[in-house]
Amino acid sequence: MKKDNKRKRRARLIDIGFLSVIGILSVIAVLLVMDTFSSSTSASPNKITHKKPDVPKAEVVVRSTDSNFPGIKIVTETTDDTTKPFTIQYPQSEFEEFNREITDYIEKVKTDYQAVETGSANATHNQLSIFFDTLHHSSGNYSLVLHTTTSTSNKDSITEIRTFHIDPITGIELTMADVVDRNAEKLKRVAKVVRDHIYQDPALQETLIADSVWQPTEPTWMNYRNFALTDDTLILYYGTGVITKRQAGPIQVEVPLEKVNSLLSKKFQVQTAVAGPEKKVALTFDDGPDPHFTKKVLETLQKYNVKATFFMLGNRVEEYPNIAKMVAEAGHEIGNHSWNHPPLTGLTDEELHDEVRATEDIILQATGQRATVFRPPYGAVNQQVRESSKLPVVLWNVDTLDWQHLDPEKLLENIEADVKSDSIVLMHDIHKSTAEGLDAVLEFLQSQGYSFVTVSEMENY
Ligand code: NI
Numbered sequence: 470m471k472k473d474n475k476r477k478r479r480a481r482l483i484d485i486g487f488l489s490v491i492g493i494l495s496v497i498a499v500l501l502v503m504d505t506f507s508s509s510t511s512a513s514p515n516k517i518t519h520k521k522p523d524v525p526k527a528e529v530v531v532r533s534t535d536s537n538f539p540g541i542k543i544v545t546e547t548t549d550d551t552t553k554p555f556t557i558q559y560p561q562s563e564f565e566e567f568n569r570e571i572t573d574y575i576e577k578v579k580t581d582y583q584a585v586e587t588g589s590a591n592a593t594h595n596q597l598s599i600f601f602d603t604l605h606h607s608s609g610n611y612s613l614v615l616h617t618t619t620s621t622s623n624k625d626s627i628t629e630i631r632t633f634h635i636d637p638i639t640g641i642e643l644t645m646a647d648v649v650d651r652n653a654e655k656l657k658r659v660a661k662v663v664r665d666h667i668y669q670d671p672a673l674q675e676t677l678i679a680d681s682v683w684q685p686t687e688p689t690w691m692n693y694r695n696f697a698l699t700d701d702t703l704i705l706y707y708g709t710g711v712i713t714k715r716q717a718g719p720i721q722v723e724v725p726l727e728k729v730n731s732l733l734s735k736k737f738q739v740q741t742a743v744a745g746p747e748k749k750v751a752l753t754f755d756d757g758p759d760p761h762f763t764k765k766v767l768e769t770l771q772k773y774n775v776k777a778t779f780f781m782l783g784n785r786v787e788e789y790p791n792i793a794k795m796v797a798e799a800g801h802e803i804g805n806h807s808w809n810h811p812p813l814t815g816l817t818d819e820e821l822h823d824e825v826r827a828t829e830d831i832i833l834q835a836t837g838q839r840a841t842v843f844r845p846p847y848g849a850v851n852q853q854v855r856e857s858s859k860l861p862v863v864l865w866n867v868d869t870l871d872w873q874h875l876d877p878e879k880l881l882e883n884i885e886a887d888v889k890s891d892s893i894v895l896m897h898d899i900h901k902s903t904a905e906g907l908d909a910v911l912e913f914l915q916s917q918g919y920s921f922v923t924v925s926e927m928e929n930y
Pocket of ligand 1: 755756806810846
């Protein structure tokens with residue numbers, strides 16, 4: 470909220486700046502035209518001159534002021550060039566190498582902008598503006614977030630975000646590799662958190678290009694070089710048109726630090742005052758809804774005030790839409806488990822697409838809610854299956870084998886034997902034995918101090 474206001478205020482200031490610059494420049498332009506016109510006519514009235522009037526080279530005014538952040542100066546560049554006007558602000562420090570990285574970037578942006586052919590088109594369409602935000606972390610690091618917007622008469626306006634990092638006392642520059650201890654495995658897990666955020670952000674859903682989320686969030690250092698770090702948030706920036714459709718602009722994914730705390734280098738970790746780790750378990754029920762046993766399962770969950778996740782089959786939702794609706798209305802999470810329960814890895818692209826999409830549609834239609842997670846039948850998954858849905862794939866790590874033994878007591882025994890914190894327990898709400906055995910399971914887990922979460926609330930799945 471606060472940041473938004475600041476940005477708006479800055480945008481307004483820039484607007485006023487532009488207006489007055491353009492005003493002054495138009496006056497100068499008019500004077501210049503009048504001057505060349507009168508001199509050429511008076512000097513040689515009989516000759517038509519082909520000599521171009523001498524246009525003075527555009528002058529660039531550079532100013533440097535202190536920012537609110539010690540050690541960081543704001544450099545402002547403006548020009549009286551009316552065909553390719555720009556207003557640029559960028560940070561500088563006391564460290565030459567860092568300063569050069571920034572100015573190299575600025576020069577490149579300017580050169581690209583100047584190189585765009587705009588012909589005789591109306592120059593008022595041309596604009597380059599660069600401004601930056603400074604975000605501070607208590608370790609001393611500043612994240613300097615440069616927003617570059619280029620518009621020219623023959624191209625859409627494009628905004629790009631680039632980040633730079635420096636500790637203004639030591640001159641040490643921070644990279645994402647430093648943030649996660651140069652550990653590629655940890656970057657992978659950060660990438661997973663980022664993807665979940667993208668998939669679960671309702672504001673993004675409209676503009677998301679489903680097929681292109683995977684690649685730009687692939688855990689490479691290059692994909693994660695544009696970031697900002699504060700004491701409670703890790704923000705990742707992705708370019709225009711990379712994840713969302715172009716008009717949506719660049720996106721930023723704000724990850725609360727506690728969600729990635731264990732992945733961070735010690736000095737960036739949030740110190741939490743929690744007495745001990747909370748034991749969590751996620752219960753999942755597959756292959757429903759079922760007209761008899763899903764209801765019974767819901768009653769038992771209600772008795773213990775437990776929320777669970779139901780991975781539904783499209784054809785069952787079609788047959789029992791009211792049961793699906795009951796599950797949603799009771800506040801449980803709903804997942805997509807395909808339409809007909811085939812091993813999805815054996816399907817053609819088209820068949821796969823139908824299995825996933827038709828199920829998404831029927832779930833929305835029956836419950837008024839979207840599925841938020843995806844579990845391929847038999848856990849059969851490959852890259853193609855993963856990419857068939859925008860939703861995160863969730864498997865399990867405790868298998869009760871309830872479909873095999875059909876024994877309420879075995880259900881409890883298997884869970885007792887295998888459950889630990891962060892377990893995702895696989896059951897099926899289509900068996901009488903499971904519906905009957907659930908009460909004892911919940912009693913046991915509660916007595917062991919477990920709290921119950923949906924799979925989306927589980928940090929690592
Ligand atoms: Ni299944």
